Amino acid sequence: MASAGKAALRERLLAARRSVNDDVRAAEAQSLAEHVDAQLNSAEVVCAYVPVGxxxxxxxxxxxxxxxxxxxxxxxxxxxxxxxxxxxxxGAYRPGQLVTARFGLLEPARPWLPATAVAEAGIVLVPALAVDRSGARLGRGRGFYDRTLVLRDPGARLIAVVRDEELLDELPHEPHDVPMTHALTPGRGLVELAG
Structure with missing residues (x-):
């Protein structure tokens, strides 16, 4: 699929997310937190993200x-x-100590670790607009995760966090895309992907 096709798909997915009622969004967030508690076994280091929007x-x-x-x-x-x-x-997550950053993101306060710190993680939760059953992930298109995930531990579980409707049968992907091993959705919990 050409870049224009990916851009149109991103716009449709973002519009669908924006149309979700706040109560539904809050219930889904609660479900995701419960799935993390129930389904993710311990790891010394986990990489995650702070949801935005x-x-x-x-x-x-x-x-x-x-x-x-x-x-x-x-x-x-x-x-x-x-x-x-x-x-x-x-940077290490410390509750109550997130700071506002570029792109409307919240991030940890300094000190920061190098990009190679992702290799310490046994589990990496990755934001996605969609993921397919083979593990292809559609992000926002800037390439931050593409450049970072190549540094991961090859045995780490890469978990795309998406809404139930965003786990699709097939997505376009490119050779440089790092496939996800799992999806985490509010309704289905942790889903192993074929990739």
């Missing part, structure tokens, strides 16, 4: 992760001088 998840999901991990690392997104995405740095 209509993204699935919540700070409560991060708190649930902290109950199962020694450390939860959150991404720090920065760009190069030409505004292109770079591999993300990481």
């Amino acid at each position: 209509a993204e699935p998840g919540s700070v409560e999901m991060l708190d649930a992760l902290l109950r199962h991990a020694d450390r939860v690392l959150l991404p720090v997104a920065r760009t190069a001088a030409d505004d292109s995405a770079t591999a993300m740095q990481w």
Whole structure:
């Protein structure tokens, strides 16, 4: 699928997310946090993200992760001088200490770890607009995760966090895309992907 086709798909998915009622969004966020508590076994280090806007998840999901991990690392997104995405740095999640950053994101306060810190994680929760059953993930298109996930531990579980309707049969993908191993949805919980 051409870039224009991916852009149109992204717009449709984002519009669908924006149309979700706040009560439904809150219930889905609660379900995701409960699935994290019930279905994710412990890992020393987990990489996750702070949901922004209509993204699935919540700070409560991060708190649930902290109950199962020694450390939860959150991404720090920065760009190069030409505004292109770079591999993300990481910072430790400390409840109540998130700071506002570029792109409307919340991120951990300094000190930050290098991008290679993702290799310490046994579980990486990844934001996605959609994921398919083979593990192909559709992100927002800037490339931060593409540049970061290549540094992961090859044995890590890569879990795309999506709404139930965003687990699709097939998505376009490119050779540089890192496939997800699982999806986490509010209604289905943790779903193993074929990829």
